[in-house]
Amino acid sequence: MPLNTFKRALAAxxxxxxxxxxxxxxxxxxxxxxxxxxxxxxxxEHGPNDLRTIIxxxxxxxxxxxxxxxxxxxxxxxxxxxxxxGGAQTLMVPMVESAADAEKLVRxxxxxxxxxxxxxxAMARAAxxxxxxxxxxxxxxxxxxxxxxxxxxxxxxxxxxxxxxxVDAVFIGPSDLxxxxxxxxxxxxxxxxxxxxxxxxxxxxxxxxxxVFSADPAAAExxxxxxxxxxxxxxxxxxxxxSAVALADKFKAAGQTAAGGAAY
Numbered sequence: 001m002p003l004n005t006f007k008r009a010l011a012a013x014x015x016x017x018x019x020x021x022x023x024x025x026x027x028x029x030x031x032x033x034x035x036x037x038x039x040x041x042x043x044x045e046h047g048p049n050d051l052r053t054i055i056x057x058x059x060x061x062x063x064x065x066x067x068x069x070x071x072x073x074x075x076x077x078x079x080x081x082x083x084x085x086g087g088a089q090t091l092m093v094p095m096v097e098s099a100a101d102a103e104k105l106v107r108x109x110x111x112x113x114x115x116x117x118x119x120x121x122a123m124a125r126a127a128x129x130x131x132x133x134x135x136x137x138x139x140x141x142x143x144x145x146x147x148x149x150x151x152x153x154x155x156x157x158x159x160x161x162x163x164x165x166x167v168d169a170v171f172i173g174p175s176d177l178x179x180x181x182x183x184x185x186x187x188x189x190x191x192x193x194x195x196x197x198x199x200x201x202x203x204x205x206x207x208x209x210x211x212v213f214s215a216d217p218a219a220a221e222x223x224x225x226x227x228x229x230x231x232x233x234x235x236x237x238x239x240x241x242x243s244a245v246a247l248a249d250k251f252k253a254a255g256q257t258a259a260g261g262a263a264y
Contacts, residue, residue: 001132001134001135001138001139001142002087002089002126002142003142004089004090004142004143004144005067006039006067006068006069006089006090006144007089007090007142007143007144007168009038009067010144010168010169010209010229010230011168011209013209013229014229015038015224015229015230015231016038016039016067016229016230016231017037017038017039017230017231017233018037018038018039018040018041018069018230018231018232018233019032019037019040019041019232019233019234019235019236019239020041020043020047020232020234020235020236020237021040021041021042021043021047021057021236022043022046022047022048022235022236022237023047023236023237023240024047024048024049024053024057025053025057026053026056026057026059026060027060028236029042029057029060029061030060030061030064032066032236033060033061033064033066034064037066038066038067038230039066039067039068039069039230040061040066040067040068040069041069041070041071041092041232042054042057042058042068042069042070042071043071044070044071044072044073044083045071045072045073045074045094051079051082051083051086054070054083054086054088055086055087055125058070058086058087058088058125059087067090068088068090069088069090069091069092069146070083070088070090070091070092071091071092071093071094071148072091072092072093072094074093074094074095075093075095075096075101075104075105075108077104077108077116080105080108080109080117081108081117081118081120084109084117084124084126084143085120085121085123085124085125085126085127086124086125086126087125087126088126089126089142089143089144090143090144090145090146091105091109091143091144091145091146092146092147092148092171093105093145093146093147093148094148094150094173094176095148095150095151095154095176096147096148096149096154096161097149097151097153097154097157098153098154098157098160098161099157099160099161099163099164101147101161102145102147102161102164102166102167103164103166105145105147106145106164106165106166106167109140109143109145109166110140110143110166111136111139111140114140115140121135121136126139127139144168144169145166145167145168145169146168146169146170146171146211147161147167147169147170147171148170148171148172148173149161149170149171149172149173149177149199150172150173150174150175150176150177150180151176151177151180152177152180152181153180155177155195155199158170158199158202158203159202162202162203162206162208163206167208168208168209169203169208169209169210169211169230170199170203170208170209170210170211171210171211171212171213171230172196172199172200172210172211172212172213173213174187174192174193174196174212174213174214175187175213177192177195177196178192181195188216188219193219196212196223197223197226200212200223200226200227200228201226201227203227204226204227204228205227209229209230210227210228210229210230211228211229211230211231211232212228212231212232213231213232213233214231214232214233215233215234215235217233220233
């Protein structure tokens, strides 16, 4: 039975630094797997991923110690079942706004009688196509649910969400939260930062792992100091674009300088 080392790291309070995978490509996912990140988020919400590209990336990451997490498109139980059968053990689910939302997601990730996950292990990579002895007895305990709070509605319900058994961690999405608070495009607004910090403290005090996204090292460290233990610090697509822009600018500037010097 594959063990969920990410779930164990969260429970132990280990700091986990991660990166968004939004390129929907197994080859680039494997490149990033060699770079030293603790975890990688295969993004099915905003990234152009489908079930096949997600499974391909899980396969590409499997030989490496990096821990994969899959972000779902939505709360759809059937899609969650397919992701779990495909081998995902840790799911991050966006826009959780109530304890009822969280309870539904917990049940979607567990087999009956504790949940509603459908049984189809003969076709499931997760069970090695019926090759894992005792899969049903072990599967539920290896599942890890991260609920994402990223709206004022979710923030108002955070105390109830934190009490739902089966929620392993809560991730705060500053960008959507900023939009929900009336500060679209400004996740660094003082009121947004205060809301994020307050949420992290509540999550940590409840004994759950708290996560957050911040590409600013100083802000990420500040969040870590108040209790955030797993962080996303960048996006693969932006790393590629920003490096490409910088390289193009560097050589264009060098060419312009050389051309200008030759004129003298």
